[in-house]
Amino acid sequence: MFVSDCISVNEKGHLTIGGADTLDLANTYGTPAYVFDEGQIRKNCRDFVNSINDNYGGNGLVLYASKAFCCKEMCRICRDEGLGLDVVSGGELYTALSAGFPAEKIYFHGNNKTADELNQAVQAGVGRIIADNITELVTLDGIAKNAGKKQAVLLRIKPGIDAHTHDFIKTGQIDSKFGFALETGEALEAVKFALTHENLELVGLHCHIGSQIFEINPFVEAAEVMLNFYSQIKAETGVTLSELDLGGGFGIKYLETDTPRPFGDFMKAVSERVKSKCSELSLPVPFILIEPGRAIVGAAGITLYTAGAVKTIPGIRTYVSIDGGMGDNPRYILYQADYEIVAAGKANEERSATITLAGKCCESGDLIQENTPVQPVKPGDIVAVLSTGAYNYSMASNYNRIPRPPVVMVKDGEARIVVKRESYENLVENDI
Numbered sequence: 396m397f398v399s400d401c402i403s404v405n406e407k408g409h410l411t412i413g414g415a416d417t418l419d420l421a422n423t424y425g426t427p428a429y430v431f432d433e434g435q436i437r438k439n440c441r442d443f444v445n446s447i448n449d450n451y452g453g454n455g456l457v458l459y460a461s462k463a464f465c466c467k468e469m470c471r472i473c474r475d476e477g478l479g480l481d482v483v484s485g486g487e488l489y490t491a492l493s494a495g496f497p498a499e500k501i502y503f504h505g506n507n508k509t510a511d512e513l514n515q516a517v518q519a520g521v522g523r524i525i526a527d528n529i530t531e532l533v534t535l536d537g538i539a540k541n542a543g544k545k546q547a548v549l550l551r552i553k554p555g556i557d558a559h560t561h562d563f564i565k566t567g568q569i570d571s572k573f574g575f576a577l578e579t580g581e582a583l584e585a586v587k588f589a590l591t592h593e594n595l596e597l598v599g600l601h602c603h604i605g606s607q608i609f610e611i612n613p614f615v616e617a618a619e620v621m622l623n624f625y626s627q628i629k630a631e632t633g634v635t636l637s638e639l640d641l642g643g644g645f646g647i648k649y650l651e652t653d654t655p656r657p658f659g660d661f662m663k664a665v666s667e668r669v670k671s672k673c674s675e676l677s678l679p680v681p682f683i684l685i686e687p688g689r690a691i692v693g694a695a696g697i698t699l700y701t702a703g704a705v706k707t708i709p710g711i712r713t714y715v716s717i718d719g720g721m722g723d724n725p726r727y728i729l730y731q732a733d734y735e736i737v738a739a740g741k742a743n744e745e746r747s748a749t750i751t752l753a754g755k756c757c758e759s760g761d762l763i764q765e766n767t768p769v770q771p772v773k774p775g776d777i778v779a780v781l782s783t784g785a786y787n788y789s790m791a792s793n794y795n796r797i798p799r800p801p802v803v804m805v806k807d808g809e810a811r812i813v814v815k816r817e818s819y820e821n822l823v824e825n826d827i
């Protein structure tokens with residue numbers, strides 16, 4: 396009935412998440428509020444871990460791409476579930492470390508890490524740094540040398556596979572700000588550079604072909620391209636790389652029409668191809684890494700708002716304005732993201748109205764969804780936007796000096812705050 400498994404309707408006709416009544420949650424914590432079902436997050440973590448256990452003999456590690464939703468409690472959940480963490484900034488690294496996340500299971504990504512960030516990562520003892528460019532390798536080698544360490548690195552490669560939701564092509568990917576290109580020989584140069592610098596230990600390669608991908612084939616093809624390159628590296632340098640990081644991007648359900656595959660299907664297809672390809676190329680089967688972000692948290696989170704003004708423009712549309720908007724969810728204004736919207740107090744009723752859900756910011760484009768079906772909404776009603784667990788809280792801003800909403804975590808029907816609502820005092824805290 397809803398896009399997400401953790402969402403349901405109770406006997407009062409109210410929308411629930413993880414068994415908790417969303418009207419009660421709105422009442423207790425106020426709106427806007429982000430709400431997550433911890434059970435769903437943990438189930439998603441386990442599905443990915445099991446997919447590697449079942450299909451690849453456990454010879455790999457699931458890294459949660461923390462940029463999707465990063466806070467200390469999320470890092471603790473990932474630690475408990477045995478996941479590693481993909482971070483892309485000093486701030487994400489700091490969050491993970493302050494949550495007690497084991498540094499050796501942290502993988503540091505990013506196309507322009509600063510010297511300070513690299514230093515912070517080396518000092519902390521992160522497991523891997525995924526180097527993006529030669530400038531970074533030069534800086535990192537120097538930093539590791541000063542620290543008296545040999546830093547384990549992966550290199551980010553552009554495999555030449557550009558994955559889209561409905562099709563994929565093998566060109567164009569060369570025009571990306573991320574990583575080393577294969578076609579131009581740049582990647583091989585980078586491999587040789589890393590191999591010849593004392594304070595760098597090259598253990599493998601990484602690729603990430605896109606996001607919200609439903610097809611399995613692009614992942615399989617990327618693995619093949621990468622292993623062909625492993626074979627070329629072995630032939631030209633005599634070195635056998637032992638790790639292969641295939642990135643994230645597994646698609647989730649935002650609308651009823653989205654049809655994601657079970658995560659295990661990806662791993663099954665990829666595992667089979669990796670094993671057969673390795674035997675073909677006489678390579679040892681590598682330790683594998685996958686980096687789901689959205690697929691772990693996206694459908695496990697919702698946002699609750701209170702409806703305010705309702706404006707019907709005859710013959711054009713009806714705007715329902717809410718007490719949040721692009722500040723807490725910039726995905727619509729950024730890329731017209733799809734969402735399912737429910738009037739939380741009448742979740743059983745027919746979605747007979749067509750509305751445009753508008754934010755309260757001073758931008759005409761500050762919308763959450765346009766001309767979308769929902770139960771009739773009047774001022775004061777609680778409105779839920781589903782599948783907002785990924786790239787909402789993590790992309791939130793204080794535009795118009797609106798404090799960021801809290802994050803509420805529900806577990807077996809019981810709710811707790813894991814990130815407090817920002818206060819007006821917080822907003823002026825750093826102002827001089």
Ligand SMILES: *Cc1c(COP(=O)(O)O)cnc(C)c1O
Nearest residue numbers: 460603606643644686687688689
């Ligand atoms: C964004 C990103 C991910 C996660 O992408 P999802 O679509 O959220 O799964 C994983 N790895 C890298 C390198 C990324 O940039």
